[in-house]
Amino acid sequence: MxxxxxxxxxxxxxxxxxxxxxxxxxxxxxxxxxxxxxxxxxxxxxxxxxxxxxxxxxxxxxxxxxxxxxxxxxxxxxPTTSESVENTQHLKEEAENMRRKIDLLETSKRKFLGDGLGSCSIEELEKIEQQLEKSVAKIRTKKTQVFREQIEKLKEKEKALVAENVKLSEKAAKKSQRESVQEAEPYVDQSSPSSYVETELFIGLPETRTRRIPPKI
Structure with a gap:
């Protein structure tokens, strides 16, 4: 089947x-x-x-x-040998391009610092001047911002010091008030012999004791 x-x-x-x-x-x-x-x-x-x-x-x-x-x-x-050669060539080209970019940046840096300007044309000098003016404007803006931040921090510190000074002044005033109250209160020295207390007690013989009659008015 x-x-x-x-x-x-x-x-x-x-x-x-x-x-x-x-x-x-x-x-x-x-x-x-x-x-x-x-x-x-x-x-x-x-x-x-x-x-x-x-x-x-x-x-x-x-x-x-x-x-x-x-x-x-x-x-x-x-990778095969041909692929390795191609990769190596590509890396060499990238390295050469990077070297050229670095050279251009170094040249621009020297020009911004005022060096190597002898070969520059008027247009290049104007571009460098404009770029420097923009950079200076950015620097001044940042400088102003930093100054404002510092001023705000100093104001906050000033407020904190003023508040602390007020607290210290209140404490000093309370302390001075307590000392003034203590000085105003009378002081009696119980141990001093010059302190006397008047009483109705009479010391002496009965027969010599006389009674004082207050004068009539």
Whole structure:
């Protein structure tokens, strides 16, 4: 019986798909083994099932074959001699262009500093003068901005010092007021012998005691 040609598309039936995977996986592993034995070739085969299960075969070691494969890719990816020559030539051209730009910048710098102006035309001198005037204007603007920022900082410091001075003046005034109150209060020294207290107590003999009659008015 002639077997029909299998269409290369995903099998929709899950059971049929799993059966086909198992059969063809075993056949693929068998072919890899036969290739390695019959032809003395290094073969590595890695298969992941739809559920993520790993199946592998290697004639020697999977890691060794993968390492050899990476080294082979690095060697093949290196540029050829012609490509190396072209890259070198391109780098030389870029270096030459950079050198020319640096020379132009150095020449412009010397002209801005007032050196090497003998070969300059009137138009070049006018351009240099205009550029210098623009640079001076920018510098003055920046200078003014810095001055304003410094003035604002000094004003803030002045406010802080004034506030601190007010606090210190209030504390000094309160302290002076307390000292004035303490000085105004009378002080009596109880231990001094010159302090006397008037009482109605009379000390002496009874017969010598006389009664003072206040004068009639």
């Amino acid at each position: 002639v077997r029909g040609k299998t269409q290369m598309k995903r099998i929709e039936n899950a059971t049929s798909r799993q059966v086909t995977f198992s059969k063809r996986r075993n056949g693929l592993l068998k072919k890899a083994f036969e290739l390695s034995v019959l032809c003395d070739a290094e073969v590595a085969l890695i298969v992941f099932s739809p559920r993520g299960r790993l199946y592998e075969f290697a004639s020697s070691s999977v890691s060794e074959i993968i390492g050899r494969y990476r080294c082979h890719c690095k060697i093949n990816n290196t």
